[in-house]
Amino acid sequence: MTAPLNHKIIVSPIGYLGLSSLHPIHLEINRIFGFQTIEQPLIEDLNFAFDPTRKQHYSTKILEKLVDLIPSEAIKVIAITDVDLFIPILTYVFGEAQLSGKACIISTYRLKESYHSIDSKQIYRHRMVKEAIHELGHTFNLRHCKDHKCIMHYCRDIDDVDRKTEQLCRYCDILLKDELKKIQERM
Ligand SMILES: [Zn+2]
Numbered sequence: 001m002t003a004p005l006n007h008k009i010i011v012s013p014i015g016y017l018g019l020s021s022l023h024p025i026h027l028e029i030n031r032i033f034g035f036q037t038i039e040q041p042l043i044e045d046l047n048f049a050f051d052p053t054r055k056q057h058y059s060t061k062i063l064e065k066l067v068d069l070i071p072s073e074a075i076k077v078i079a080i081t082d083v084d085l086f087i088p089i090l091t092y093v094f095g096e097a098q099l100s101g102k103a104c105i106i107s108t109y110r111l112k113e114s115y116h117s118i119d120s121k122q123i124y125r126h127r128m129v130k131e132a133i134h135e136l137g138h139t140f141n142l143r144h145c146k147d148h149k150c151i152m153h154y155c156r157d158i159d160d161v162d163r164k165t166e167q168l169c170r171y172c173d174i175l176l177k178d179e180l181k182k183i184q185e186r187m
């Protein structure tokens with residue numbers, strides 16, 4: 001039996017990720033956005049989004065597919081993959097989201113880069129959580145933030161990711177609360 005999806009955020013791993021657990025992502029989504037989460041794979045194979053010239057996967061194509069597949073009762077979906085993602089204007093992306101839409105995706109591929117610390121597993125986990133919340137933030141209509149510490153700050157490289165915190169700045173927090181209020185009114 002599957003749990004009801006009403007007003008839940010779906011955490012959707014694509015293929016076998018080799019991660020011990022996506023639990024930290026579930027916890028942080030719940031803490032920041034206040035919605036319950038559920039883990040549910042929706043896409044198994046990403047061949048349709050593979051670009052043979054770049055040898056990477058086109059994230060926008062994956063988002064389009066996610067939107068087709070997401071059950072209508074679910075509020076948002078975040079997909080997690082370990083393949084390298086791109087959009088045509090950039091060398092790579094850590095993830096992509098539909099602004100104010102339903103779907104977003106993150107990739108763990110570039111999050112494994114240049115560990116500085118002995119506690120690499122923990123750094124990796126923090127990076128994953130930051131990117132997940134960042135992309136989901138876009139689906140809740142949050143845009144990029146100038147504050148380097150804010151989770152909605154745009155990251156050009158992995159050092160930018162490590163520099164930011166797992167928190168929204170005060171300004172983004174207010175914007176999110178307004179957005180959540182609007183969503184609650186529509187429910
Ligand atoms: Zn962004």
Ligand SMILES: [Zn+2]
Binds near residue numbers: 150171
């Ligand atoms: Zn901010």
